[in-house]
Amino acid sequence: MQWETVIGLEVHVQLATQSKIFSGSANKFGAEPNTQANVVDLALPGTLPVVNTEALTLAIKFGLAIGAEICTHSVFDRKNYFYPDSPKGYQTTQMDYPIVGPGELEIELANGTKKSIRIHHAHLEEDAGKSLHEAFHGSTGIDLNRAGTPLIEIVSEPDMSGPAEAVAFAKKLHSLVTNIGITDGEMSQGSMRFDVNISIRPVGETTLGTRTETKNLNSFKFMEDAINQEVERQIEVLESGGTIAQETRLYNGDTGLSRPMRSKEEANDYRYFPCPDLLPIIIDKSTIEAIRATLPELPEAKKARFIADYQLSEYDADALSSETKLASYFETCAKTSDDAKLSANWVMGDVSGLLNKNDMHISACPISAENLGALITRIKDGSISGKIAKQVFESMWAGEGDADTIIDAKGLKQNSDEAALESMIDEVIANNPKQVENYRAAEADKRKKMTGFFVGQIMKASKGQANPGLVNKLLAKKLNG
Amino acid sequence: MHKQTIKQLMQGLRDKSFSSTELTQHYLNRINSLDSEINSFITITDELALKQAATADVLLAGDTKLHDLCGIPMAHKDIFCTEGVRSSCGSKMLDNFIAPYNATIIENFNAAGSIMLGKTNMDEFAMGSSNETSFYGAVKNPWDLTRVPGGSSGGSAACVAALFAPAATGSDTGGSIRQPAALCGLTGLKPTYGAVSRFGMIAFASSLDQAGPLAKTAEDAAILMNTLAGFDAKDSTSMPRDKEDYTAKLNDKLDGIKIGLPKEFFSDDLDPEVATLVNNAIKELEKAGATFKEVSLPNSEYSVPAYYVVAPAEASTNLSRFDGVRYGYRCDKPVDLMDMYCRTRGEGFGDEVKRRILIGTYALSAGFYDAYYNQAQKIRRLIKNDFAAAFNDVDLILSPTSPSAAFKLGEKTNDPVQMYLEDIYTIAVNLAGLPAISVPCGLKNNLPVGLQLIGNAFDDARVLNVAHQFQQLTDWHTLCAPFAKKG
Known part of the structure; x- marks a missing residue:
């Protein structure tokens, strides 16, 4: 039955x-x-x-x-x-x-x-x-x-x-x-x-x-x-x-x-x-x-607002509005960084990941929402790359200070100095004639893939601090003549 | 000294005719030498009383503004919790219970500088009209030691009538202040429900219980009310209202006052001698300018049955806390939880208490609730309406307090219904939450008879006024019990 x-x-x-x-x-x-x-x-x-x-x-x-x-x-x-x-x-x-x-x-x-x-x-x-x-x-x-x-x-x-x-x-x-x-x-x-x-x-x-x-x-x-x-x-x-x-x-x-x-x-x-x-x-x-006047925004209303104001996906909005403290963490971070999408990604990704791993609640998060927002700001203004940001985030979690302190102390600021990057590129090209030769002999559609080798070498030479966008741009110019 | 009223003692203390310590010691001596014959006290607090008196004497010697009751000894019914002193409620269940806190009214008396001589005997958990259900034994009426003093505030009434204290506190759920006041020749006031805090007064029936004074005169009762009454945030049923001076109207003249005589309380069933005494009182009041009018309280015949549903129903759950778990009596060597509950309550409560717990439990049970408790509450509403209608026509209602004078010890103990009918004139007042006073209005076979004056809600001062004026016209309240002449 x-x-x-x-x-x-x-x-x-x-x-x-x-x-x-x-x-x-x-x-x-x-x-x-x-x-x-x-x-x-x-x-x-x-x-x-x-x-x-x-x-x-x-x-x-x-x-x-x-x-x-x-x-x-x-x-x-x-x-x-x-x-x-x-x-x-x-x-x-x-x-x-x-x-x-x-x-x-x-x-x-x-x-x-x-x-x-x-x-x-x-x-x-x-x-x-x-x-x-x-x-x-x-x-x-x-x-x-x-x-x-x-x-x-x-x-x-x-x-x-x-x-x-x-x-x-x-x-x-x-x-x-x-x-x-x-x-x-x-x-x-x-x-x-x-x-x-x-x-x-x-x-x-x-x-x-x-x-x-x-x-x-x-x-x-x-x-x-x-x-x-x-x-x-x-x-x-x-x-x-x-x-x-x-x-x-x-x-x-x-x-x-x-x-x-x-x-x-x-x-x-x-x-x-x-x-x-x-x-x-x-x-x-x-x-x-x-008493009605003292009621905070209810989760349903908050979710709708997150979708409308921050263009979050239904899924993200639902997750971030379910709990007051998480929602306010996200909103503070979004306001500090002026980037809701990146804030949502960080809160739901790296932050939630570490919280879960350590069985912690958002209220006990060692990184304040303002500090996370400041970190995101540094990504947006090109001071650090997304990859370096993960490293900075881990240091922040470990209590080594806020984003700027860590970036300064560890010298992680992204290198966007064209002249310095150009000379670095020139050096890599000079040291790898065979790869340059192969690159130039290759068909145009294969070249893009081969760029990776040079970018890798430059990042290595710059200890990861070279601005990846700028490197790509300058490198293409040099390699393609 | 012991023959004086509070009013007179206040003067004596202020004139330095005697100190509070002398006065207190004098009363303690009377109690310790004579109370074995009356049994009006459960606990005598000599040491505490003398300590309080010494403190009062310092105040009396100083030049600060004195409270009326500063240095005045009193006795308190054992229903009130008193910090550090056994508060037994007349029961084996609480024989070992030393309260860790004071009832609000005790706090009030302490703050006023009044002296506590001891805790008075009472019917167990205030359930009784003869003081014969007390775990500590019956109390004897100082007017005739073979008779009851009334109940449940029998110890309080007897101790004042025996001149062991100038006044005492009592509590009144169905007549427990007024009936013993009547039987002992005293003035006893049941205040309007909500006028006096119930916090710390061990509950019998929460919606009916009200504390009040037993005194020699209406004037003393009014002085006591100034300390007893007042809003208390710890009691949700206490009425938030401004502090009132209950002595303010005492001397108002009676010209033009309209007093109602409920025809149901003056039927042919009324004891003829009591009827004569009450009629004499009516004539006295008429001479003073009061006019009388017949009124009707058509539902009063249902007041006793309604009361004996509502009061036991509330009592049955109020007394559930006495379970042997946290304080009070616990049976010896319980084998399990159920055994502990059954034997603790079986051994700790007396028969009358058990009878009322059973009645109340039955009245609230599934299937009987509508027929009993709900029905009784409806009757209660009708009785309240009857009084409201009567008070549209009159200022006050007058009746006998009790069907007769004090009866013999043991006379009604085997007939609960006869005992319950002792309160036939007083019970409706509790159901309606009104103020009422009993004042002495004569003697029947050398035993005092009481007159009841019922007021509208929060008209307590008016009730005291008429009682006081009556006592200016008569001297029944000055008569002394034969026993009181001892010592």
């Missing part, structure tokens, strides 16, 4: 606020356990939550970025369940009245076509703490630093039909939320986590099959892997006459295996109800417009 896959995502994004969503504790990753948990985070008796307005602002920013309706009236609810890393015995979240209503995000498929993925809503909630099982023999340690970290949970419609679309959506979302600056997007630190709802059905069938939910995937690769595996598993179950149990599954990134976590049928009754400690959130239109 032919099967088709239906996927919906729930994405948790940690918001990059100064403090937690309901308390004044710092919102930072990696501190010593329980050093970023105050009386509110520890849920001491009598403590009360106060909403961090920065979290509201960031959630609204997201809503505006996906063209969603911002709900002027939203409500925090309590989701009741007992777990040691949930200090209040309930999670404060939004159930019936989320802050962000329906929106959509467009993804590009491998064949170049576009597909719109609908977003059902996005709501604000608090993250839980962490249970630490290692280092405590026979018991569990609790670290509440993460408890109360602001999250938005973005819930998509089941609009994706396979791992490629799901990953494209996830990547697009990652690009968007980092671009608008609402999260650091550090997936390895849990800043963005994906729950994948997967079901399959015979091709042509319109009702949805029973779905499973694979939780807490924190890399695109794990997500792809987990989906492939789960789809395979479901096909196997159905084709052998079984039925899919609606369950939550956990995927282990180390082993690459997934297993059921708990069955939804025996799941908790969360007893959602409006949190009486928090008043409904009322947001007026003018606040929404003020």
Whole structure:
């Protein structure tokens, strides 16, 4: 039987606020356990939550970025369940009245076509703490630093039909939320986590099959892997006459295996109800417009601008606009050098190559965008050749200084002195009579190829600094008489 | 000294008739020698009190502007978190809990230079109307040691009635300040919801809880409100409004004031002796120029059932944090997580608390939410509307505080519904978030009976004004419990 896959995502994004969503504790990753948990985070008796307005602002920013309706009236609810890393015995979240209503995000498929993925809503909630099982023999340690970290949970419609679309959506979302600056997007630190709802059905069938939910995937690769595996598993179950149990599954990134976590049928009754400690959130239109005004250029708009303003190819524009820091690096470089095409080539070629090789992010690039622009300027004004530029680039990467410093220090400036070049050419011609004779005897169409030998000799004599264009011109004149 | 009101003690301290240290020591002596018979304190903070008194005496000797309450001793209900002092909420669950922070109202009293004598007994987690559900044992009513002082602020009421403190703080979710004030012959105010910060007050039902004063007079209650009330950024339900002087209207005359009498609270069910005392009070107020008018609160009959859905629902989740993980009671040698949860909560909570957690959990469960919680919230809205309509016609509403006077210890402990009906006149006020005061209006068989005055939202000063004027006309509030004559 032919099967088709239906996927919906729930994405948790940690918001990059100064403090937690309901308390004044710092919102930072990696501190010593329980050093970023105050009386509110520890849920001491009598403590009360106060909403961090920065979290509201960031959630609204997201809503505006996906063209969603911002709900002027939203409500925090309590989701009741007992777990040691949930200090209040309930999670404060939004159930019936989320802050962000329906929106959509467009993804590009491998064949170049576009597909719109609908977003059902996005709501604000608090993250839980962490249970630490290692280092405590026979018991569990609790670290509440993460408890109360602001999250938005973005819930998509089941609009994706396979791992490629799901990953494209996830990547697009990652690009968007980092671009608008609402999260650091550090997936390895849990800043963005994906729950994948997967079901399959015979091709042509319109009702949805029973779905499973694979939780807490924190890399695109794990997500792809987990989906492939789960789809395979479901096909196997159905084709052998079984039925899919609606369950939550956990995927282990180390082993690459997934297993059921708990069955939804025996799941908790969360007893959602409006949190009486928090008043409904009322947001007026003018606040929404003020937040809209702070939105940076979105990746789609940036890409279009790169194509229009810099005449970049679709491919280059897409790659360079996907991430804010990369885009601004490119733009700074292009402005400094006044050459967008060369800048794009360098950023996507040499710069990206070395970054990848060293597993570095553009923000850690040892060569500033201005300095790369200055290097490109030296190519354009004929000070150095493209070949010498690569050498200068490597020295810059190694921290030996900016382009001009290195060019001066190493005497790499291109030689465009006609008289000096002519005498160099004369010397090469004089020292290679046989090659000159062969050249002059050859047919015109073969001569071009034979020029290479002489250029090579001259470059050697000039230690690579001879201006190649000028050398070619002068050489042709001399050889052809 | 112990017979004086706060107003009088303030004068005494300023006149140097006595020092705060002398006053504090005097109260501590009374408590330490006599409270074993009343059990109104869970924790007595002698050392802290004397330290605070010494500091207050320095201020009193100086020439800086003094806060009204500087040097005045007080008792605080054990529902308020007090830094470095056990804050048990009357429960085994928090018997070992020493709060690392102060409730906002405690901070306010500390800043004012008031003295904390100790933490008062209360029904466990403020759930009860007789102070019999406390882990620390029942409190006895100083008017008759075989009777209850009311609850849940029973310790606070009893300690003021026994003259162990000139005033105490309480909290009122369904009547927990007013009913014990009535049963102990005191003046007790439940302020408008949002007037007093809830930060650091251990939550029972968040949308109903409000802290307030229990005092000898309405004037003292007004003085206390100046310290208790005020916006607190740490409580999202605290109302952002300018600081108010609650004593400002105390002496306003009653000429022309219109007071409503809800017919539903004056039905034939009302205890005839209580009815007589309330009617006498009405006559006194009439003499002072107040006019009376019948009003209707047609949905008030639903207030007790609605309350017993909303309050337990909120309580059931507010009390989820008591899980043995981070603080408080933890069962001995749990074998696994589920065992720890079950035994910690099973052993740490008393029966009434467990009953309400079960009721609340049920009311919020899938399939029952609409029938119970949602329905109760709708009724709550109707009750609020009833009051709003009444306040279109009248300035204030008057009723009994409690169906009768203090009942015998143990009399209602096996009948939760009878116990719940103790708050039949007080509960609607919490559902509507309004201010209300109970003032003594007479004796029934030598036991005090309370009169309730209900105001419109943030009309607390008016409520205090009418209560104060009533106390200028009557002397029921000056009567002393027999036990208080000891020592």
